[in-house]
Amino acid sequence: MFLFGIRSIFAFFLAFGLLFFSVFSAEIEEYNDISNYETYFNTTIQDEENSQFHYLSEEMFEIFPKSITADMHPEEFKLIYYNPWDPQFVTYLTVDYEPDYYEEELGRLQQLGIEEYTDYYTVTGEPQGYDIIAMNSDDYHGFVYAMVPEGKENNTKITYVGIWFCNYVLDLDIHDHLPDKYLLLGFDASSGNPYEREKMGNH
Numbered sequence: 665m666f667l668f669g670i671r672s673i674f675a676f677f678l679a680f681g682l683l684f685f686s687v688f689s690a691e692i693e694e695y696n697d698i699s700n701y702e703t704y705f706n707t708t709i710q711d712e713e714n715s716q717f718h719y720l721s722e723e724m725f726e727i728f729p730k731s732i733t734a735d736m737h738p739e740e741f742k743l744i745y746y747n748p749w750d751p752q753f754v755t756y757l758t759v760d761y762e763p764d765y766y767e768e769e770l771g772r773l774q775q776l777g778i779e780e781y782t783d784y785y786t787v788t789g790e791p792q793g794y795d796i797i798a799m800n801s802d803d804y805h806g807f808v809y810a811m812v813p814e815g816k817e818n819n820t821k822i823t824y825v826g827i828w829f830c831n832y833v834l835d836l837d838i839h840d841h842l843p844d845k846y847l848l849l850g851f852d853a854s855s856g857n858p859y860e861r862e863k864m865g866n867h
Contacts, residue, residue: 690748692836698741701732727776727798727808728757728824735765739821744841752829754841759822766820773798773810773822781807781848785859788850794823805830807848829853832860 695704705725732738737760744754761769774797781787781801790796794811801807808826812819825846827838834853852858 690746693745694841695743695745696741698732698738701741702730704743705730725800725808725826725828727773727800727810728755728826729759729769732759735762737761742841744836746836748835750830752834752836753826754834754836754838755824755826756842756846757824759824761820761822763820766822769822770797770812776800781809785857786850786852787848789848791846791848793845797822804832806834806853809848811846827851827853832863833857 705728729736739758739760741757742755746752776798778796778799779801781799782789784801784803785806787807791811793814795814796809796811799807799809801809806827806829808824808828810822810824812822823846825842827834827842829835832853833855835855838847838851838853853860
């Protein structure tokens with residue numbers, strides 16, 4: 665019995681130690697090579713230690729284009745991946761479309777629709793100066809959305825944004841990885857955020 669207790673204690677501290685190590689040894693990975701765009705989406709990647717993880721799945725990120733084609737002129741792209749214990753993603757893409765293809769993409773996004781997103785993570789509305797044209801939201805995982813500049817005539821640009829995480833906390837400083845102009849108003853997924861406290865019953 666005594667030996668069993670020692671083993672249990674050892675197992676507990678071993679598990680805790682491995683968790684502690686994984687949190688503090690995890691690196692923030694940044695990708696911005698648009699030529700590898702399709703590799704990042706809906707693909708299983710082999711990391712440096714030969715353990716597999718899934719990048720951005722089609723189900724989560726159907727709002728984003730599946731590929732970068734000749735009618736698209738990407739202006740900016742960044743993907744941040746961080747996995748201290750669960751995968752977390754911050755990504756954005758701005759594309760300047762040729763006019764006919766812009767209208768086609770606009771129609772695709774409008775068909776996807778806008779899911780309710782306000783009040784999740786204290787969000788109060790759209791990024792200032794933008795109109796959201798498609799939104800996938802989840803009261804646990806976060807948001808994936810597409811938007812266009814507000815009131816701009818002859819616009820052909822669309823910006824896509826993804827903020828996807830779990831456990832009610834994003835373990836990244838969102839302001840370090842996403843331009844504030846693309847951030848939903850009121851968004852707060854920092855540690856101890858009001859939405860986390862509400863969901864976890866810690867008012």
